[in-house]
Amino acid sequence: MSFLHLLIVFPIFAVAIIPIIAKAVPRLHLGWAILAVPIFLFISFITFVPQISANETIAAAISWIPALDLHFAVYLDGLSLIFALLITGVGSLVVFYSIYYLSKERESLPHFYSYLMLFMGAMLGVVLTDNLMVLYLFWELTSVSSFLLIAFWYRRRKSQYGAQKSFLITVGGGIAMLMGFIMLQVMSGTTSIQEIISMRNSIQDHELFIPALVLILLGAFTKSAQFPFHIWLPDAMEAPTPVSAYLHSATMVKAGLFLVARFTPVFGGEATWFWLVSGVGIFTMFWGALFAMKQKDLKALLAYSTISQLGLIMSLFGLGSAALNGGADTDSVVYTTAIFVGLFHLVNHSTFKGALFMIVGIIDHGVGTRDIRKLGGLITLMPITFTLAVISSFSMAGMPPFNGFLSKEMFFTATLTATELSIFNMDTLGVVFPGLALIGSIFTFTYSTILVFRTFTGNYQREKLEKEPHEASIGLLISPIILCSLVVLLFFFPNQLSRFLLAPAMNGILPSYAGAEDFIPHIYAWHGFNTELFMTLGVVAGGFLLFKKYNLWKEVYDLFPSRISLDNGYRQILSISESTSNRFTNFYMTGFLRHYLFYIYAFLITVVGGTLFITGSFVLNTANDAPIGIYEALLVIIMGSAAVSILFTKSRMTATLLNGVLGYCIAIFFVLFRAPDLALTQLVVETVTTVLFLLCFYHLPEWSKEDRNLKVRIPKIIISASTGALTVLIALSVQGNRLFESISSYFEESYELAGGRNIVNTILGDFRALDTMLEVVVLFIAGIGVYTLIKVKAQDGGDSDERK
Amino acid sequence: METLITLLVGVLVSTATYLLLSKNLIRIVLGTAILSHAVHLLLMTMGGLKGGSVPILDDGTETYTDALPQALILTAIVIGFAVTAFFLVLVYRTYQSVGTDNLNEMRGSKDE
Numbered sequence: 001m002s003f004l005h006l007l008i009v010f011p012i013f014a015v016a017i018i019p020i021i022a023k024a025v026p027r028l029h030l031g032w033a034i035l036a037v038p039i040f041l042f043i044s045f046i047t048f049v050p051q052i053s054a055n056e057t058i059a060a061a062i063s064w065i066p067a068l069d070l071h072f073a074v075y076l077d078g079l080s081l082i083f084a085l086l087i088t089g090v091g092s093l094v095v096f097y098s099i100y101y102l103s104k105e106r107e108s109l110p111h112f113y114s115y116l117m118l119f120m121g122a123m124l125g126v127v128l129t130d131n132l133m134v135l136y137l138f139w140e141l142t143s144v145s146s147f148l149l150i151a152f153w154y155r156r157r158k159s160q161y162g163a164q165k166s167f168l169i170t171v172g173g174g175i176a177m178l179m180g181f182i183m184l185q186v187m188s189g190t191t192s193i194q195e196i197i198s199m200r201n202s203i204q205d206h207e208l209f210i211p212a213l214v215l216i217l218l219g220a221f222t223k224s225a226q227f228p229f230h231i232w233l234p235d236a237m238e239a240p241t242p243v244s245a246y247l248h249s250a251t252m253v254k255a256g257l258f259l260v261a262r263f264t265p266v267f268g269g270e271a272t273w274f275w276l277v278s279g280v281g282i283f284t285m286f287w288g289a290l291f292a293m294k295q296k297d298l299k300a301l302l303a304y305s306t307i308s309q310l311g312l313i314m315s316l317f318g319l320g321s322a323a324l325n326g327g328a329d330t331d332s333v334v335y336t337t338a339i340f341v342g343l344f345h346l347v348n349h350s351t352f353k354g355a356l357f358m359i360v361g362i363i364d365h366g367v368g369t370r371d372i373r374k375l376g377g378l379i380t381l382m383p384i385t386f387t388l389a390v391i392s393s394f395s396m397a398g399m400p401p402f403n404g405f406l407s408k409e410m411f412f413t414a415t416l417t418a419t420e421l422s423i424f425n426m427d428t429l430g431v432v433f434p435g436l437a438l439i440g441s442i443f444t445f446t447y448s449t450i451l452v453f454r455t456f457t458g459n460y461q462r463e464k465l466e467k468e469p470h471e472a473s474i475g476l477l478i479s480p481i482i483l484c485s486l487v488v489l490l491f492f493f494p495n496q497l498s499r500f501l502l503a504p505a506m507n508g509i510l511p512s513y514a515g516a517e518d519f520i521p522h523i524y525a526w527h528g529f530n531t532e533l534f535m536t537l538g539v540v541a542g543g544f545l546l547f548k549k550y551n552l553w554k555e556v557y558d559l560f561p562s563r564i565s566l567d568n569g570y571r572q573i574l575s576i577s578e579s580t581s582n583r584f585t586n587f588y589m590t591g592f593l594r595h596y597l598f599y600i601y602a603f604l605i606t607v608v609g610g611t612l613f614i615t616g617s618f619v620l621n622t623a624n625d626a627p628i629g630i631y632e633a634l635l636v637i638i639m640g641s642a643a644v645s646i647l648f649t650k651s652r653m654t655a656t657l658l659n660g661v662l663g664y665c666i667a668i669f670f671v672l673f674r675a676p677d678l679a680l681t682q683l684v685v686e687t688v689t690t691v692l693f694l695l696c697f698y699h700l701p702e703w704s705k706e707d708r709n710l711k712v713r714i715p716k717i718i719i720s721a722s723t724g725a726l727t728v729l730i731a732l733s734v735q736g737n738r739l740f741e742s743i744s745s746y747f748e749e750s751y752e753l754a755g756g757r758n759i760v761n762t763i764l765g766d767f768r769a770l771d772t773m774l775e776v777v778v779l780f781i782a783g784i785g786v787y788t789l790i791k792v793k794a795q796d797g798g799d800s801d802e803r804k
Numbered sequence: 805m806e807t808l809i810t811l812l813v814g815v816l817v818s819t820a821t822y823l824l825l826s827k828n829l830i831r832i833v834l835g836t837a838i839l840s841h842a843v844h845l846l847l848m849t850m851g852g853l854k855g856g857s858v859p860i861l862d863d864g865t866e867t868y869t870d871a872l873p874q875a876l877i878l879t880a881i882v883i884g885f886a887v888t889a890f891f892l893v894l895v896y897r898t899y900q901s902v903g904t905d906n907l908n909e910m911r912g913s914k915d916e
Binding site: 639663677696704721725743 | 806809821823826831841844845846849852853860868872883886887890897911
């Protein structure tokens with residue numbers, strides 16, 4: 001077990017001690033104890049930076065189920081390290097923030113931190129493992145912990161709805177991804193991602209290659225809330241704000257991006273991959289930005305903005321994958337920039353979006369609402385929050401001097417470069433990318449300004465706020481302050497980040513380019529008057545105009561009919577699947593015992609009878625049969641006719657007596673077959689049973705007639721006749737096939753072994769004494785049952801209570 | 805002999821199954837009782853019939869019939885009796901509280 005393994009399981013083990021700490025130190029806010037975990041992990045991962053930036057990778061494996069090629073294999077390269085640092089770094093800040101955000105008295109903190117730590121471990125597992133199946137396991141674990149965290153306030157109906165929605169969509173995508181993984185394993189014969197990457201050329205022409213690609217992308221798109229699966233993210237905002245900041249903007253939703261980046265060396269260069277990833281990405285960017293402007297709830301606005309930004313990064317990964325078409329050469333190195341920018345923006349997004357969520361949390365905390373229509377004029381009341389909001393939103397809008405500006409400019413560069421591609425019809429269709437990028441960025445600018453100015457300037461409306469607004473406590477402010485200073489720092493020192501983290505990650509995504517010239521672009525804040533700069537100026541002008549004329553623009557949303565929305569579609573699918581499964585279940589769960597018995601018997605007859613028929617095991621061997629005596633023949637005739645007559649009797653009395661006839665005949669058979677003990681027991685039991693039946697009749701009405709119509713009778717006749725026939729066939733086959741010697745001769749030593757001459761008695765009382773004792777226990781239980789059923793009557797009042 | 809008894813078992817099983825598929829509770833209980841008769845006979849037959857004398861050790865006897873099925877059947881008879889008795893009382897109690905011994909009428913009752 002390597003150090004990396006320990007780092008992954010550490011937060012999961014921490015879950016185990018959370019209840020102990022909560023019990024032992026009830027006065028402490030649990031967050032303080034938990035804070036040590038992500039900080040320790042963050043520092044541990046920092047220590048890997050020198051090694052990784054020297055382009056080394058670390059791999060280790062623990063054998064789990066070797067027969068299935070399942071190993072808990074870990075692999076740390078630049079890509080994993082960026083994610084690991086984000087997970088633990090943002091994780092530390094979020095835990096710290098939550099200490100001041102969640103009240104110790106009112107919230108169930110042990111639950112909260114358990115789920116959070118579970119998520120952290122799962123997420124680290126996703127980014128650090130090298131085994132497909134282990135990746136899938138951790139992937140679904142993140143969905144589960146996200147479900148638990150969204151439903152943290154589980155009494156709210158909206159939380160339940162949001163949790164279920166996110167779970168259904170992400171796990172559905174996860175299952176698709178699993179199928180894709182299995183296909184990959186079938187093609188390559190291994191579950192190690194790195195081995196699959198090295199086999200890229202040999203599996204490319206396999207017929208499962210494209211299906212696997214599409215299925216894996218389904219997993220990535222659902223997780224990263226790409227169109228049309230983005231609908232779960234706005235509903236996930238019912239989670240406590242620290243969770244939204246952590247899972248639903250900085251880490252979990254980026255798992256899909258991670259997956260795309262991780263599999264770029266396998267699928268990159270393929271036209272399907274290029275168009276799916278970049279097309280879905282750029283459209284999601286546009287769509288999310290468009291709807292972010294419409295939102296009235298600050299968190300919903302941020303949710304749509306996250307969707308849009310994830311789409312932006314996704315499209316960059318898609319565009320960059322074109323570099324892998326036809327092998328690495330110096331001409332195509334320019335397209336790798338897109339992936340570099342994607343990684344850069346991924347880091348930037350985590351900083352400013354994490355800060356924005358925390359700021360919205362502060363506003364919500366301090367004012368009691370997140371509704372833009374009620375907010376306004378908070379600038380004088382919350383000056384620090386305002387400053388932080390300006391920094392983070394203008395970074396999101398792509399303004400200098402913040403890190404968002406750099407990545408936004410480079411995003412434009414990448415889309416412009418992409419139009420020069422000569423493959424995948426990009427020379428004609430390519431113009432879509434800069435176009436949508438420009439429009440999406442204008443919208444982004446607009447909603448960023450809405451976020452800042454509608455909240456902090458304008459009319460202060462005290463009467464609409466639930467609480468007296470005040471600046472947040474320093475504890476709440478520290479985390480967003482750290483993130484905002486990163487926003488500024490990264491603007492001034494982007495190349496340091498590039499050297500230590502982005503460059504090694506690039507080598508992980510595009511191993512064939514490692515070391516090529518211009519592979520790692522230098523990031524400049526100023527690169528002269530070029531198209532990108534004019535695009536930015538256009539964004540500012542357009543965005544500002546849109547902000548001013550927002551009332552006119554609002555009409556645009558009326559063009560989308562409210563009845564035909566994706567959300568409605570989701571609800572329709574859900575209710576249709578519910579009603580269909582309901583109908584299907586009600587179709588066979590009729591509530592008639594007879595129907596259930598039909599299923600059981602039909603299954604038995606088909607499976608056992610079918611096996612008997614297919615394997616041809618039926619044997620009829622009468623050679624060892626004993627001769628038939630006159631008594632036996634008579635008895636058989638009597639029993640057969642008695643049995644059949646039961647079916648036709650009108651009176652229950654006759655039926656019981658006929659049953660008695662059967663019982664007594666069997667007793668006589670026992671005599672004939674040299675079983676005196678059995679005969680005696682059978683006689684007694686049969687007598688008592690008949691008496692019991694008669695006793696029961698005293699209390700019950702005469703039995704009603706059975707259904708006479710053929711529709712009921714024919715299936716009954718078929719089932720019962722074939723059950724009888726099947727029994728005969730099996731019994732005859734068993735007698736015909738003596739597979740091994742009888743063990744009965746052992747018991748003939750009963751006098752020496754058990755000191756008894758009656759073999760049957762010694763078996764019951766000595767050899768199998770424990771069985772007999774348990775048999776008595778059964779009798780005893782039945783006796784208790786009989787007694788309770790007769791004697792103990794439920795109180796009328798109590799009984800009706802139970803039924804509620 | 806064995807084949808003949810096996811056929812008889814088949815007839816008993818058919819009867820029992822037919823009764824089990826009824827809607828009247830007493831018929832169902834009767835069905836289980838007949839099913840246990842059938843099984844007892846089947847067990848007996850499986851061990852081979854009339855292969856020797858009564859399985860009580862005696863100096864003069866060479867072969868005995870198979871004692872193992874007999875022990876099994878003895879247990880089965882007793883358990884079968886317990887189950888039948890319990891079923892009957894269950895039917896009685898059901899009738900007391902639901903007011904019918906017809907399964908079709910019980911369907912959809914709030915105690916279902």
